[in-house]
Amino acid sequence: MxxxxxxxxxxxxxxxxxxxxxxxxxxxxxxxxxxxxxxxxxxxxxxxxxxxxxxxxxxxxxxxxxxxxxxxxQEFLPFNYLSYASELQKSAKDLKDKVSGMGISLIPLFKSIEELVKAATKIDNEKQAIVEAKGCASIWRKDHSRVRELNDRLMMAERAFTDRDGLSGRPWYKHLIYAPSRHNDYGSNSFPGIEDAILETKNHHTAESWHTVQHEVWRVSRAVRHAALVLNGELT
Known part of the structure; x- marks a missing residue:
């Protein structure tokens, strides 16, 4: 499988x-x-x-x-955002090699992923604390409002990775973390907007294209930060 x-x-x-x-x-x-x-x-x-x-x-x-x-x-949705954050860290490290020498700062991206790691750890700890406090009986029956609120945060975090403007030139694709390659619908990219901007920069070598790459880094960083805020219950 x-x-x-x-x-x-x-x-x-x-x-x-x-x-x-x-x-x-x-x-x-x-x-x-x-x-x-x-x-x-x-x-x-x-x-x-x-x-x-x-x-x-x-x-x-x-x-x-x-x-x-x-x-x-399951009373708690089995979503593992620590695993998600780990994948983002790997993709960000790969991205670092691609922008080497371009003058592009990935610091905002790495910081936002660290925030996601902390938020994912926090919500996992919250789940564990509720389970330990309620014992073996149904957690839902004992504290259904708390369980529902936590599940809502887990469910909505994925939507925080979207942007209403979508990818540049491909507005239908609104997820800034995973999307098809611009030149191959069956291929896939992590951080597709950044990947597209890097390709454009290599093709044109203009000052504007360099700024576009940095702009896309900021957009993705903002989306990851929003996901962290949702997991923390600070953004709905």
């Missing part, structure tokens, strides 16, 4: 995560198969050759069902 990033634009989740910032997942077994997107890509081929007993389909549906049950039944 593969659970990948939602950076590419070639799937149904695109409208949810990349346009309006709804937490989403894309689960799949394996990679592509020989008849993908060909005239043979139909039920007959799958029944005869691809998965004759539909065992893989049953396995995939079972996993999806278990994930859905977990999301529905």
């Amino acid at each position: 593969k659970i990948g990033r939602l950076g590419g634009g070639g799937s149904d989740y695109s409208a949810f995560v990349q346009h309006i910032g709804v937490p989403s997942a894309d689960l799949a077994f394996g990679e592509g198969y020989p008849v993908y997107h060909s005239m043979y890509d139909d039920f007959v081929w799958m029944e005869k050759f691809g998965d004759p007993l539909f065992q893989r389909h049953i396995a995939a549906a079972s996993v999806w069902g278990l994930v859905a049950l977990r999301l529905a039944d």
Whole structure:
């Protein structure tokens, strides 16, 4: 089972995560198969050759069902923003190599990610404190307003990564952290607005293009900071 990033634009989740910032997942077994997107890509081929007993389909549906049950039944949404922040730190370090020698400051980005780390740690501690205080009985029944408020913060943090103006030249894509590559809809980028601006700078080498890169760094930093504020309960 593969659970990948939602950076590419070639799937149904695109409208949810990349346009309006709804937490989403894309689960799949394996990679592509020989008849993908060909005239043979139909039920007959799958029944005869691809998965004759539909065992893989049953396995995939079972996993999806278990994930859905977990999301529905857990009193706290199982969102791990510490893991999210860790991914952002890795992407920011990769970005640092790409802008080396350009005079671009990534300090705002790294600072905002540190704020996200602190906020993610804080909300995890809050969850743990509630669990320990309420014991084994249903936390929801004992303190439903507190649980709902904390879950709302977990749910809305993803939307804070969006910007109403969207990516430059691609306003439909409003998520500033993950989006398809500008030149390849199936490819994916972390910090797509910054990546696009870097490419433009390398192609044109103008002072304005350098400023555009820095501007995009500030936009992403602001979005990450907003997500941290949402997790802290300071921004709704």
